[in-house]
Amino acid sequence: MKFERDLVQKLKEKIDRDEILLIIGPRQAGKTTVMKQTMGFLKAHGKKCYSINLEDPQYLSLLNQSPKNLFKIIPIDKDEKSFLFIDEIQYLENPSNFLKYFYDEYKGKIKITASGSSSFYMDKKFKDSLAGRKILFNLFPLSFKEFLRFKKERGLSESDFRNLTISEKDAIIPYYIEYLTYGGFPKVVLSPVEEKVEILRDLAFSYIKKDMFEAGVRHEESFFKLLKIFASQIGGLVNIFELATTLGISKTAVENYLYIMKKSFHISLISPFYKNPRKELTKMPKVYFIDTGLRNFFRNNFKPIINREDRGDLFENAVFRQLMENNYVDEIKFWRTTNQKEVDFIVNETHAYEVKYQIKSVKSSSYKYFLEHYPEIKFRFVVFEESVVDNFEVIYPWELKLEEEPFGY
Secondary structure, eight states, rough: OOHHHHHHHHHHHHSSSSEEEEEEETTSHHHHHHHHHHHHHHHHHTTTTEETTTSSSSHHHHHHHOOGGHHHHHOOTTTTTEEEEOGGGGGSSHHHHHHHHHHHHHHEEEEEEEOOOOEEHHHHHOOOOOTTEEEEEEOOOOOOHHHHHHTOOOOTSOOOOGGGOOHHHHHHHHHHHHHHHOOOOHEEEEEEEHHHHHHHHHHHIIIIHHHHHTTTTTOOHHHHHHHHHHHHTTTBBBOHHHHHHHSSHHHHHHHHHHHHHHHHHEEEEBOOOOOOOHHHHHOOOEEESSSSHHHHHHHOOOOGGGOOHHHOOOOOOOOHHHHHTOOOGGEEEEEEEETOOEEEEETTTTTTEEEEEEOOOOGGGGHHHHHOTTTTSSSEEESSSSOOHHHHHEEOOGGGOOOOOOTTT
């Protein structure tokens, strides 16, 4: 059975536009499958489609010599519009030059959709931003709604999560627990439970190592140690100097590792939100994993959330992941004062979310400063276990409704 990602529909909607469609995201998130499904849609409508994978050294060598060598690889008819799908575009020595050439010379004749496994190369290899020539899409591991679809729960995935019946909520909770435990990489989701940890191990030690090798990381032990540290301090402040001391490496090395981890979509860092620098400013970001399954692998803990000592951290990471579905990362921030008052997430400067696995007691004084100084920001608690808090709105993570859909920009 074929399961279609939400991104496929977005690509279909933009496939007739002139711009290059560029898909980036972590390895094994499903970029190749998304392109194949889009290509299948086009073929079903009588369109001419071609695909190449630049992990093939012969293709790569020819295209590095000249973009025009594409016509030696595939029989494109220049008089009829063709759709070209390129996997692993980052392996080209100058991918932006290649894409710019075909956009400028064959616009309306050759439509390119390309994928890349790391935005590391977007910074290092793309000499031209391709402004006005591309639409960029991020493809992450499955969202929770996609996860439900992959579990053959299409009806449940299409429910209005803000108005679930009691039976629908009872059905969702076990799936959400599995989603938090093993994450959203498609191969993991589709595998039986006894194989999931081994697949995550392969993701960690094969595909992350590939990212490290291609980025020139020499000391993989320190790199993996840093990932394990982050897995144990989800939502914690990232202190570069402290991490360098702990790992026995330079501050520059830590910064380089952070850059690679972010650009390879293993972790994400969010910045502080403030309007009063004297009382609220901290320069240190907070860290979260893009996939909770990968986080749990580095934590070496696959117990269900209800049986975990770190359930608060895991749940906070899951809420962050939910927020990423409809907001750019740089629009998700956190708030903290110099005297340790804190709100977990501030989104688009319009919504505030305090994450609690369960709420036993809440001191309204803890949020008094924030509520008084930011009355325009809507404040809510996000919980896993049912809770009621006087004077505050309480929602479940799957109820988060946000304003944007950042599939392309």
